[in-house]
Amino acid sequence: MTASPTSASAATTLSGLFSQHHRHCDEAFAAAEKAVSGGDWAVAETAFDTFSTDLLAHFAAEEEQLFPAFEAASGMTGGPTSVMRHEHVQMRGLLANARQALADRDADAFLGETDTLLILMEQHNLKEEGVLYPMCDAHLAPRAAELLERCAAALGTM
Numbered sequence: 250m251t252a253s254p255t256s257a258s259a260a261t262t263l264s265g266l267f268s269q270h271h272r273h274c275d276e277a278f279a280a281a282e283k284a285v286s287g288g289d290w291a292v293a294e295t296a297f298d299t300f301s302t303d304l305l306a307h308f309a310a311e312e313e314q315l316f317p318a319f320e321a322a323s324g325m326t327g328g329p330t331s332v333m334r335h336e337h338v339q340m341r342g343l344l345a346n347a348r349q350a351l352a353d354r355d356a357d358a359f360l361g362e363t364d365t366l367l368i369l370m371e372q373h374n375l376k377e378e379g380v381l382y383p384m385c386d387a388h389l390a391p392r393a394a395e396l397l398e399r400c401a402a403a404l405g406t407m
C-alpha cells in the first residue's frame with residue numbers, strides 16, 4: 250500500500266488537521282473494504298489493521314487532547330463533545346464486530362458491519378467538520394500552535 254498523499258504537517262488549524270485525518274481514515278477504510286470484497290484475506294487483515302489503528306488514534310487524539318481543551322476553554326462539557334464521545338463508543342463497537350467477522354473469514358458479516366460503520370462515520374465527521382471543529386478553532390485560538398503540535402503527534406501522521 251502506498252502512503253497517503255495528505256500530510257498532516259501541512260495543516261495550520263485544528264479544524265484542518267483533524268479534517269485531513271478524516272480523509273486519511275477514509276482512504277484506509279476503502280482499502281480494507283476493497284481487500285475483503287476481493288477475497289484476499291491476508292491483504293484484508295493488514296489493511297484493516299491500518300484502518301483500525303488510524304481510527305482509534307483519531308478517537309484518542311480527540312478524546313484526550315482536543316475535546317478536553319475545548320471543554321476547558323468553552324465550559325461546554327455536556328454538549329457536542331459528549332455526543333461525539335458517545336458516537337466513538339458506537340463506532341468502536343462496530344470496529345470490534347468487523348474485526349471478529351474478519352477473523353471468522355465472513356465477508357458478508359464484515360461488509361455488513363463496515364457499511365453501518367461507514368454511515369455513522371460520515372455523519373459523525375460531517376458534524377465535527379461543520380460544527381465542532383470550527384468551535385474548537387474559535388475557542389482554542391490562543392493555544393492553537395501548541396495544541397496543533399500535540400494533536401498531530403497523537404494522530405501519528407506527522
Ligand SMILES: [Fe+2]
Nearest residue numbers: 308311333377
Ligand atoms: Fe470524532
Ligand SMILES: [Fe+2]
Nearest residue numbers: 267307311377
Ligand atoms: Fe474526528
